Amino acid sequence: MKPSMGLDRRLTPYIFAAPAVVIMLFGLLYPVVEAFRLSFYEVRLGEQVTPQAFRGFAIFAEALSDSSVQQSMAVTLQFSAVVVLVEMVLGVGLALMLEKPLRGMIVFRTLLVLPMMIAPICVGLIWRYMFDVNVGPINSWLSVFGVKPAWLAEPGLAFFAICVTDIWQFTPFVFILALAGLQGIDQSSIEAAKMDGATPLQIIRYVKLPLLAPILMITILMRLIDALRGLEVVYAMTNGGPGLSTELFSLHIYKSAFVTQRMGHSAALSVCLLIVTTALSALLLMWSNPLRQKGR
Amino acid sequence: MTITRRTALKATLGSALTAFPLPYAAGAAGTDWSKLKGQSIVINWPSHPHFDIAKKLIPEFTAATGIKVELDEMQYLRMKDAQVLQMSKPQGDYDVIVYVIMWKTEYVQRNFLTELAPLFANDALAMKDYNKDDIITAYLEGLGLVGGPRGYLPGPGAKLYGIPYGAECSVLAYRKDIFAKHNLAPPKTYDDMLAAARTVKEKEPGMGGLTQRAQAGHQVTAGWLMHLTPYDGLVIDNKFEPRVSDPAAIKATEVYKEFIDTGPAGGAAFDFGQCINSFLQGQSAMYCDSISIFGPARDPSKSKVTETVGYVVHPKAAKYSGELGGFGLAIPKNSAKRDAAFAFIQWMTAAQQDVRVTAQGGQPTRWSTLDHPDVKKIYPVDTYRECLKIANPDWRPIINEWTEISEKVLGIRLSEIITGKAPIKPTMDRAAAEIKTIMTRAGYYKT
Numbered sequence: 054m055k056p057s058m059g060l061d062r063r064l065t066p067y068i069f070a071a072p073a074v075v076i077m078l079f080g081l082l083y084p085v086v087e088a089f090r091l092s093f094y095e096v097r098l099g100e101q102v103t104p105q106a107f108r109g110f111a112i113f114a115e116a117l118s119d120s121s122v123q124q125s126m127a128v129t130l131q132f133s134a135v136v137v138l139v140e141m142v143l144g145v146g147l148a149l150m151l152e153k154p155l156r157g158m159i160v161f162r163t164l165l166v167l168p169m170m171i172a173p174i175c176v177g178l179i180w181r182y183m184f185d186v187n188v189g190p191i192n193s194w195l196s197v198f199g200v201k202p203a204w205l206a207e208p209g210l211a212f213f214a215i216c217v218t219d220i221w222q223f224t225p226f227v228f229i230l231a232l233a234g235l236q237g238i239d240q241s242s243i244e245a246a247k248m249d250g251a252t253p254l255q256i257i258r259y260v261k262l263p264l265l266a267p268i269l270m271i272t273i274l275m276r277l278i279d280a281l282r283g284l285e286v287v288y289a290m291t292n293g294g295p296g297l298s299t300e301l302f303s304l305h306i307y308k309s310a311f312v313t314q315r316m317g318h319s320a321a322l323s324v325c326l327l328i329v330t331t332a333l334s335a336l337l338l339m340w341s342n343p344l345r346q347k348g349r
Numbered sequence: 350m351t352i353t354r355r356t357a358l359k360a361t362l363g364s365a366l367t368a369f370p371l372p373y374a375a376g377a378a379g380t381d382w383s384k385l386k387g388q389s390i391v392i393n394w395p396s397h398p399h400f401d402i403a404k405k406l407i408p409e410f411t412a413a414t415g416i417k418v419e420l421d422e423m424q425y426l427r428m429k430d431a432q433v434l435q436m437s438k439p440q441g442d443y444d445v446i447v448y449v450i451m452w453k454t455e456y457v458q459r460n461f462l463t464e465l466a467p468l469f470a471n472d473a474l475a476m477k478d479y480n481k482d483d484i485i486t487a488y489l490e491g492l493g494l495v496g497g498p499r500g501y502l503p504g505p506g507a508k509l510y511g512i513p514y515g516a517e518c519s520v521l522a523y524r525k526d527i528f529a530k531h532n533l534a535p536p537k538t539y540d541d542m543l544a545a546a547r548t549v550k551e552k553e554p555g556m557g558g559l560t561q562r563a564q565a566g567h568q569v570t571a572g573w574l575m576h577l578t579p580y581d582g583l584v585i586d587n588k589f590e591p592r593v594s595d596p597a598a599i600k601a602t603e604v605y606k607e608f609i610d611t612g613p614a615g616g617a618a619f620d621f622g623q624c625i626n627s628f629l630q631g632q633s634a635m636y637c638d639s640i641s642i643f644g645p646a647r648d649p650s651k652s653k654v655t656e657t658v659g660y661v662v663h664p665k666a667a668k669y670s671g672e673l674g675g676f677g678l679a680i681p682k683n684s685a686k687r688d689a690a691f692a693f694i695q696w697m698t699a700a701q702q703d704v705r706v707t708a709q710g711g712q713p714t715r716w717s718t719l720d721h722p723d724v725k726k727i728y729p730v731d732t733y734r735e736c737l738k739i740a741n742p743d744w745r746p747i748i749n750e751w752t753e754i755s756e757k758v759l760g761i762r763l764s765e766i767i768t769g770k771a772p773i774k775p776t777m778d779r780a781a782a783e784i785k786t787i788m789t790r791a792g793y794y795k796t
Contacts, residue, residue: 098430098433098434098437099433099434099436099437099459100437121757121761185615185623186614186615186618187613187614187615187627187630187632201614203614203615203616203617203618204615205615205618206563206615206616206617206618206768207617207768208768208770211618291564291565291618292564292565292566292568293565293566293761294564294565294566294569294618294760294761294764295565295617295618295764295765295767295768295770296565296761296762296764296765296768296770296771297565297761297765298768298770300565300761308566308756308757311429311430312566312752312753312756312757313752313753313756313757314430314433314752315753
């Protein structure tokens with residue numbers, strides 16, 4: 054049967070796509086638009102948005118000039134840089150070590166990804182216990198050397214502790230993606246390199262990593278976005294302290310919304326975080342866009 | 350002072366509240382709760398030792414009244430968002446809320462709570478044997494009254510919006526064995542307490558002097574407040590000007606930091622649970638905080654020091670001043686089951702239930718409970734009465750902005766100070782400026 058070339062045929066894809074588009078608009082775009090709108094109003098939790106509460110960009114100006122907001126953003130950027138870098142190095146390194154099919158490897162890989170499956174709030178509670186100065190296993194082990202660091206009571210150590218926790222939880226995510234990427238590499242490229250006399254390190258440096266680059270870029274992007282939005286772990290471990298030393302931006306936003314109940318202020322901070330996240334993501338994609346590399 | 354406050358309270362509540370005879374027998378004697386039978390109420394309930402004990406009585410309430418109860422239980426500092434959201438709706442899900450003292454003024458100013466005096470005046474609803482005069486005065490005034498001087502103190506204009514339940518004052522607990530070992534007397538003053546803290550830190554390896562709350566946010570502010578008013582300091586004065594960098598407040602901050610420095614390892618990040626556990630597990634020689642320690646300190650499953658704990662009144666610095674805090678029960682204005690909610694509040698806070706909860710380790714609400722033989726056997730009742738005498742209703746300013754001041758200003762700056770990251774005076778000057786900004790934004794200085 055000859056397909057019709059009329060209006061019906063041209064509309065068919067749009068009709069099929071329409072439900073998904075409508076859901077996207079209401080489910081994703083509507084809250085973002087509402088957050089933008091709310092960010093211009095000085096309203097508290099539970100209050101109606103009224104014209105009298107309109108403050109315009111004054112809320113943004115106040116938020117951006119607030120030293121605690123600036124410090125919180127600085128902590129977030131430091132945290133994101135540290136954890137993403139370490140997770141990428143460890144995750145890719147582990148994937149390179151464990152890509153070969155060895156005996157018991159399936160069990161080992163399964164164990165390795167377990168941390169990623171635990172709810173972040175539970176991870177925070179587990180590591181809060183691990184780092185507990187008196188009853189935590191870490192200090193119990195360190196007592197052999199006669200030291201007893203107050204992990205969560207010293208600004209530098211607390212920052213280190215939340216980084217370790219995030220790295221423990223999300224290195225497996227990098228590992229899984231890197232492993233999938235490695236297993237998708239055409240073996241003929243590796244064989245060719247071997248025939249040319251490349252050493253294992255040279256194969257990694259000049260064959261595997263370049264072929265893995267598009268996947269790694271997406272992985273970095275996903276981890277960066279996640280790290281910038283980190284909340285639950287610090288909430289459970291330190292509540293942002295000591296001082297503001299571990300107050301990630303999402304925790305700051307949470308406190309603005311639910312502790313001080315300034316919903317407009319909180320929405321303005323959320324918009325700022327969205328802008329920062331989008332800008333960093335755009336920079337990364339401009340630097341190396343895996344889709345563009347494939348000519349799509 | 351006490352007489353004035355009581356007089357003001359009586360004037361405020363009116364004769365309806367003063368007419369309830371003792372004692373109360375279980376059930377709804379003399380009241381007409383029969384029409385409430387079959388109703389179901391929802392209560393926002395904290396996870397807290399006192400309330401863990403109290404909730405065991407709820408099936409009895411249902412059996413006695415036919416009113417079913419559903420608890421929405423959560424960590425106590427998390428309750429506020431849920432309560433505000435529910436009470437902002439035309440009709441909320443909660444029929445009773447358990448509120449923390451810090452929230453009472455804000456809730457009333459936002460028109461969230463039902464005034465209780467008219468309900469007590471309703472003969473069909475009020476239990477005939479409910480004696481409000483038996484409720485510990487400081488608790489009833491501190492937790493229940495709103496609208497008086499400064500918006501939250503007892504006095505002219507104050508009205509009753511809640512009944513204290515799980516209320517608390519502060520006490521100093523100390524290790525009798527450790528004090529005896531080093532020839533230390535139970536502290537009567539802050540100088541005694543500081544000297545003891547230094548001695549313990551120096552001479553007891555692995556043990557700290559005083560355990561305190563200090564985690565960034567609400568906890569560090571709560572820890573600092575333990576010393577602020579004893580040194581005659583204030584957060585804000587009667588003109589709502591910040592006073593956290595005044596000499597008295599600076600002295601209190603110095604003392605707080607010294608207690609952290611001579612305290613248990615890691616104490617600068619303790620929340621309340623870690624603070625109390627440090628003492629109960631033998632890692633600290635002193636604890637100066639809520640009387641909620643009385644129950645756990647006797648419980649061998651929670652305490653390693655059951656036989657060696659002594660109690661004295663919160664020591665004197667510039668003056669005697671103790672904490673007044675804890676929880677109260679209130680009825681949201683948008684509850685559709687106000688009468689059943691009121692029945693629940695009365696039943697739970699009646700004398701008989703209060704004794705039973707206290708005897709199991711809960712916190713007493715009534716004077717008569719302190720006189721009960723079962724309670725006297727397990728509670729240091731005399732010390733408790735002394736602590737109540739100095740419980741300060743102006744322990745912290747219970748204004749709408751208090752949560753923001755406590756968590757986002759003091760909760761950060763004090764944390765920076767105790768971790769040695771920031772010098773005391775400039776940091777408290779900065780905190781004062783930040784509080785001023787909040788108060789200005791809230792319109793306190795309009796002429």
